[in-house]
Amino acid sequence: MTTETTAPNTAATGQAVLDARGVTMRFGGLTAVRNVDLTVNSGEIVGLIGPNGAGKTTFFNCLTGLYIPTEGEVRYKGTVLPPKSFKVTAAGVARTFQNIRLFANMTVLENVLVGRHTRTKEGLWSALLRGPGFKKAEKASEERAMELLEFIGLAHKRDHLARNLPYGEQRKLEIARALASEPGLLLLDEPTAGMNPQETRATEELVFAIRDQGIAVLVIEHDMRFIFNLCDRVAVLVQGEKLVEGDSATVQGDERVVAAYLGEPFEGAPGTDEITEVSAAETHADTTKDAAPGKETDR
């Protein structure tokens, strides 16, 4: 095991919300995620950083059931998560996507209402018969959705098509849509990509506010200031492996992290056989990496 886990900062933590153990994801010969352990405790904001192509998004996909990990298991509040993404959301883990995946031709409000899907029950019959129960549920859903839109500050654009929103607002809307499923854990994949500094600041506030609602947050980001301002704990993923984990100061001070970002060899580097395997993987992955930051292949 080359990773060394620094004792987590237990300032505001409760019991583990997310507990990923030994998660490994292989695509043919390429090991995108190798034996990663990660826990997120309730009330925590945890950051996940790493150079392009490190496997962060792939790790997210393993957590949310979009990929079935080759090895390892993921527990949410003590129970193993089912390997289907809609069941993961129903269980209480919601996510956003690195390249925005809104329902472009639906309105802002409709997008959030779709997020309410798992928390409402009305089936086809109730839609066709339109009893009082249906109307009540629709009204309640709409009220909840409007609350969320007010929370992220998009209430005035409820009837706009999602595709017509500016980029920053689309990212916010994605967060609102994820929150609509009433998650206990929110996974954010590069929430500030493409935002200007003010918008990034606002997003920071938003994430804090989400945490204050009792939702644990795991966030991927390349903006280091954002990460170190925000996170109680940061994990660094390099070439699919977790290199370091600890509070902001620990991670910032770790020379291996700096080396990994700058591409210099570091103490405790993987063995030669591993290096050849990884470089093979890198050539395989170059096509995706070149497309950064708008990676189309990411889910």
Next chain:
Amino acid sequence: MTTQTTTPESPSTPNPGTPEGLVPIPPAIGRALATGGGALTIVSAFLAWTWTSAFPGDLTVYGYPGGLQVLVLIGGVLTTLFGLASYGVKGLGWLVPAGATSALRLAALGTFATAWYTILAITFQLGGIVNLEPGGYIVAIATLGALLGALALPFERPEPDTADPEDTPRERLVLDARNNIAVIKAAFASGTPTPARKLPAYAEILIIVAVLGLALTVFTYGIGTEYDELFLGFLLTTGFGFAAVAKAGLVSRISAITAKHRNVTLLGAFLAAAAFPFTQSDDQYATIGVYILIFATVALGLNIVVGLAGLLDLGYVAFLGVGAYTAAMVSGSPSSPFDIHLPFWLSALLGAAVAMIFGVLIGAPTLRLRGDYLAIVTLGFGEIFRIGVLNMDGTSGPDITNGSNGISSIPNLNILGFDFGQAHSFGGFTIARFANYFLLMLLITLIVVIVFRRSSDSRIGRAWIAIREDETAALAMGINGFRVKLIAFALGAALAGLAGTVQAHVTYTVTPEQYQFAHVVPPNSAFLLAAVVLGGMGTISGPLVGAALLYLIPAKLQFLGDYQLLAFGLTLVLLMRFRPEGLIPNRRRQLEFHEDAEAPTVLSKTGV
């Protein structure tokens, strides 16, 4: 689309600063010419165009327009109205929220096309120009003048793409062609609509009633056209007329009003449709009406599957067949293997239920596939149904369906003592067999419309649209994609099955040949899909209009003969090129295809 900019003239165009028309006539004269031409067209419709009644429609009478003259008259009225509106005449402003000029051009073009088509048809059919009376010459000149005048009106020319000096001559030719197309497009582009003055609710409802009355009139007229020339003229006039009215911004204004009063519109449309058999003196056109309704209802059911959930189903007609065969077998028909005669409500439920079961059976293994694969597999299942039914004749398989002979002599329905096979009279109106079935089918259509509307505006409907938009994201939002798609598929199947139960009684006989993938007679899977796409995916009125057109055109244009399918294909290609969102676009779809133009950024709730 990228070339269609609305920036003012660039210095490189011939006349910098002043926008000009397609024809070099001063705009003031052009406007007068167009309006005056329209007025003269109206007058000329009352003159005789030819001296003999050999040409159908009797165009020989002074003071009484007949046949094609009526159509030209309507075109002339439209042209004059839009011409006056372009002068800013008070009271006509409401008709042209998006500007009158483009509408005027289209109206003039439509009138010109109809009039000249008539004149040429007379000349060729009767053998020479000598067969024209002075009225014929007058109408030809009047419509030509109106067209030239309308084309002379100025419009904002798009900035042409400039040629690259290294372009090959071929590339330059392509570029020139592209620039010319852009100019012509701009000539027919409409402006930004001005917001409507707020009308009291009763006035809006009156407008809805008037529009529905007009729609009924147009539809009845179209069904009743007696000869090819008249139907072609009808298509020309309504096509250009509708385009002109749409360019004037009137269609979107009216659809906003109908969206506001959805229930009134639905009720009104239902009543207008129910009035149709009462406008007919014999059962001939009610027959067409009932076949159109069956076709349209099934297309609307398919629209749930294709338009809402985004599942391309190429074997949909099989579910209509399942419903029809089920109803036929329990109808007490002598050629049915079962000797039972269920009441209609029971056989209708049974037909829908059996079709739904088939839907689930076919959907369960196939709906895990995405996109093209699903289309191919459903196409296969559709054919399996037909061939399966064909072979269950007692020799190649069990004796259930009577093979290619089908189940025949299906008795007429009798609901609560009301015999659908007999003519009944109500207060002076006689309602014969097909009209009876028309009214019954209308009820089924209403059910399907309500099911469509209610399911689309609900949790499940949003889930369908979400799946269509982005399946991965929809799954990540907790939507059980497979389950939700299966519900759409089964619901669509059940609705088609329901329509099938009526169809079996209307046609007396059900045979496997009625349920093919592609065939000259609708409904078949290809035409059903075409009706949805042509009319407008995800809308209610779209498939209804699409189905009516797709049924009427082959039925009325007998001269097309063997070229029907070719013409059908050509039309589809052209439509997909120029109006991919369909005749009656869903607002969402319109935004999808025309990002730059005429798209509202706010989507209000629409049920149209």
